[in-house]
Amino acid sequence: MAQPAATTTTSANASETPIVSLAHVTLAYGDLRALDNVSLDVRQGERLCVLGANGSGKSTLASVICGLLAPDAGEVTLVGEKVFEAGSADFDAYRRARRKLGLVFQNPEDQIVTSVVEEDVAFGPENLGLPPERIEHLVRRELHRVAMERYAKADPARLSGGQRQRVTIAGALAMEPRVLVLDEPSSSLDVRGRRSVMKVVEKLRGVGCTVVHVTHFMDEALGADRVVVLDHGHVALAGTPQEVFSHVEEVRGLGLEEPFAGQLSSQLRERGLDVSWTCDEGALLADLARRTSGHRAGRVAAAPGDAPHGGGAPVVRAEDVRFSYEQSRRRRRADAAPAALDGVTIDVPHGAHVALVGQTGSGKSTLLRLIAALEVPDQGRIEVDGIPTADRRDRRRLHGRVGYVMQRPERQLFAETVAQDVAYGPSNLGLSPSEVDQRVRRALDLVGLVGKDDASPFQLSGGQQRLCALAGILAMEPNLLVLDEPTAGLDPRGRRKLRRILDGLNADGTTLVEVTHAMEDAARADLVAVLDGGRVVLTDTPAQVFSTDNAEKLHDMGLGIPHPLAFARVLEDAGYPPLGDPLTNETLADAIVRAAGAADRPSAPSAAGTSATADGRDE
Amino acid sequence: MALRISVGQYYAADSTIHRLDPRTKTACALALMIATFFVHSPLGLAALAASVLALLLAARVPAGEVLSSVRGVLWVLLILAVFNLLLIRDGSVLLAAGPITITMGGTWSAVLYPVRVFAAIVVGALLLLTTTPTELGDAFDAACSPLTRLGLPGHELAMVFSLMLRFIPTLANDASAIMNAQVARGGEVARGSLGRRLRAVGSVLVALMASSMNHADDLARALDARCYESGGTRSHWHPLHFGARDAVAFAATAALVALLVTLG
Known part of the structure; x- marks a missing residue:
């Protein structure tokens, strides 16, 4: 880094007094103990990762650490200020401490206070009362650090989520905090945005800024010096990432999951391969590379995937669809890329699970809205269940048959009780009260919210709200479900649960069309449609879409390939025999075991020590 | 998104109008908007239209951008025009067909009132398009400073206003x-x-x-x-100060207002 450090911490004083110290901290919201006797020290210059399921107290901990929330009991020392002691808060100390603590959290949109990027970055320094020349210097420096200097004059509303979040990070860093608290900074972002935010976090290590990072993504925790896992308000596990994740069963029990390499090494061990468990991808790679004879063979061609569901007429048939928002016709500004579709033709077979992938702005969400008959194509036609969406009356008929799950569908909740909210759709269909009641019961049963009927939807946890909203759509008993990033923002347990529900529906014959950013999810679909610039550029089975032939194409569109596949490619580059195109951890583990079995005799470590990781592949 | 409201959307550009002190801009815009109500004559209307057009050019904001931010009121103005056309029965009759009577006075009103209101709205839209919410907040803050001196939450009102936008x-x-x-x-x-x-x-x-x-x-x-x-001592990255440009703007606005009022 060419710029001066954000803090002047050096590694020499890392062993000195902790920069943040919590002792026996307890904090309750009403009856709920969000933090229960938590003791935690954050050392200067370290990167501490906080993991935990939804509702485990992570965000509360983040707020306490950045001085926005005083506990009920315990002792808190922040950047040398004793802010809470013997049951009372020292508000002056809090005010002083807060000036040295920065916070960035989940929704960048809500943290940006003005409509010019550079002015937003200047907001914090202005509040600190810094002189104009100093503000100028800080704004320029931080915009450069987060690689947003080209957008200094841009309107944040026109930036992507990842870019916006980088602006908020620049805004926090411009206040030169000694500690930067990141509270799930990437959970509302797509893969690319997440990666760009993590790049900035990595850079901060280089300048010795202390970072406390709360996240739902296990792989983000791997770069941390220390990991703390919270469960119901207390520290359940703590240690280096390797130490924490090695408690495989406990980690799962806490609603989390192992990082990719941990999962894979567990699966390999289950299959009898004698690798040592690790959550470090590089280490696993080196370990595996040592076991191969090193004979290199050409890659096998992509296995012909299962033929796409061909049973009967397609549920959705889109023909040469063109759509543009009225707005996009009027706006001729270069930075306002029109979110439109052009020449889109796609058939969704009955009972299939189709994944729509593509970058932000590629038209995925628009296509979903068109299929849900919420918008009408400007040209071409869309038929759902044989009903064209062009006519208003027909669209109304479709609103019962197509279930539309928008992004963060919990935003649609409005009724006083869960049951009433779920009943909204079916009662709009004009069903009898007893039928509505039955459907509500069935839907709540499907999503596992039985017994919550009379609770207020607003008092449910985040994950439960999502399920409640889903139940509200399932109660209409649609035979086609279109979903816009259904698992975004959920913790691993929530993601697993939602996946199970969707798989169950699909197995029972419901057609799924899902927009997703996770290539691992797309790999589990029957068909993957790749959108780019408003066009469908590829529609095929996951095996075909992610085959070697398409790797470059996907890369050019800013898309990655599923993690297992990327790992297989790296292994092959490290001298492994062809592993095929494994799209899931299971098939990858099988392929590795097979390859290792073929080369059973241990041989010279020909390509060991290669440091490439699968991650580098889909940059 | 299907629905994009562009009220209060800043349009970044480098123009004389953009560079004016937000207090100047707000005060001048308000004066001009009020002055539109004094316009009654064709000459006055022409002067108003010409000056708004000149402002538009000086602000370097594309006309489409302005139109899109005032599109919502165009319908209202159209209805206003039709009502004036049909209901006002002053002056000589131009057309009488059944229940419909269109008079000279009605036609003039159908032009005058909507154009006047439209001009005022365009001036308002230009203010929002050329001034960031933070700047507007600062201007609002300045306007509220008498309140602040009286111990009322002037700063906070300004912040709320700017966040609202x-x-x-x-x-x-x-x-x-x-x-x-x-x-x-x-x-x-x-x-x-x-x-x-x-x-x-x-x-x-x-x-x-x-x-x-x-x-x-x-x-x-x-x-x-x-x-x-609240009540904190903020500094400003770009502190507000009146310059020669602002003096010119004030003088020009005063002259324009005087002209519009005289032409009537």
Whole structure:
């Protein structure tokens, strides 16, 4: 880094007094103990990762650490200020401490206070009362650090989520905090945005800024010096990432999951391969590379995937669809890329699970809205269940048959009780009260919210709200479900649960069309449609879409390939025999075991020590 | 997003108007908007139209951008024009067919009133397009400074005002997404019995309210984290100061207002 450090911490004083110290901290919201006797020290210059399921107290901990929330009991020392002691808060100390603590959290949109990027970055320094020349210097420096200097004059509303979040990070860093608290900074972002935010976090290590990072993504925790896992308000596990994740069963029990390499090494061990468990991808790679004879063979061609569901007429048939928002016709500004579709033709077979992938702005969400008959194509036609969406009356008929799950569908909740909210759709269909009641019961049963009927939807946890909203759509008993990033923002347990529900529906014959950013999810679909610039550029089975032939194409569109596949490619580059195109951890583990079995005799470590990781592949 | 409201959307450009002190800009815009009500003659109207056009050019904001931000009121103005045309019966009759009588006076009113209002709105839109919410907040803050001196929350009012402008598009997007979701659940506002429609409106409003509360909670957290304190001593990256440019702007506005009032 060419710029001066954000803090002047050096590694020499890392062993000195902790920069943040919590002792026996307890904090309750009403009856709920969000933090229960938590003791935690954050050392200067370290990167501490906080993991935990939804509702485990992570965000509360983040707020306490950045001085926005005083506990009920315990002792808190922040950047040398004793802010809470013997049951009372020292508000002056809090005010002083807060000036040295920065916070960035989940929704960048809500943290940006003005409509010019550079002015937003200047907001914090202005509040600190810094002189104009100093503000100028800080704004320029931080915009450069987060690689947003080209957008200094841009309107944040026109930036992507990842870019916006980088602006908020620049805004926090411009206040030169000694500690930067990141509270799930990437959970509302797509893969690319997440990666760009993590790049900035990595850079901060280089300048010795202390970072406390709360996240739902296990792989983000791997770069941390220390990991703390919270469960119901207390520290359940703590240690280096390797130490924490090695408690495989406990980690799962806490609603989390192992990082990719941990999962894979567990699966390999289950299959009898004698690798040592690790959550470090590089280490696993080196370990595996040592076991191969090193004979290199050409890659096998992509296995012909299962033929796409061909049973009967397609549920959705889109023909040469063109759509543009009225707005996009009027706006001729270069930075306002029109979110439109052009020449889109796609058939969704009955009972299939189709994944729509593509970058932000590629038209995925628009296509979903068109299929849900919420918008009408400007040209071409869309038929759902044989009903064209062009006519208003027909669209109304479709609103019962197509279930539309928008992004963060919990935003649609409005009724006083869960049951009433779920009943909204079916009662709009004009069903009898007893039928509505039955459907509500069935839907709540499907999503596992039985017994919550009379609770207020607003008092449910985040994950439960999502399920409640889903139940509200399932109660209409649609035979086609279109979903816009259904698992975004959920913790691993929530993601697993939602996946199970969707798989169950699909197995029972419901057609799924899902927009997703996770290539691992797309790999589990029957068909993957790749959108780019408003066009469908590829529609095929996951095996075909992610085959070697398409790797470059996907890369050019800013898309990655599923993690297992990327790992297989790296292994092959490290001298492994062809592993095929494994799209899931299971098939990858099988392929590795097979390859290792073929080369059973241990041989010279020909390509060991290669440091490439699968991650580098889909940059 | 299907619905984009561009009220209060800043348009970044480098123009004389952009560079004016926001206090100057706000004061001049207000004076000009009030002056439009004094216009009654064709000559006055022509002068008004010409000066608004000149402003538009000086601000270097594309006409399409201005039009898109005032599009909502065009319908209202059109209706205003039609009403004036049909209901005002002054002066000589130009056309009489059955119940419809169109007079000279009516035609003039149908031109005068909508154009006047339109000019005022364009001036307002230009102010918003060339001034960032922060700057507007600062101007508002200056306007509120007598309140602050009296111990009333002038600064806070200004901040609220500026954040309101910033969050209009956000809430509009939310409203559009929620409306879509409820329509897909069969809750259409524009259809069905009154009870059903009310329920549909309620389902959107309550959900929107809940989502606004979430934004508000987040925003409060962000403002705290960034050390925004009421009554705090903020500094300014670009401190406001009146320059020669502002003096010229004041003089030009005064002359223009005088002209419009004299022409009548």
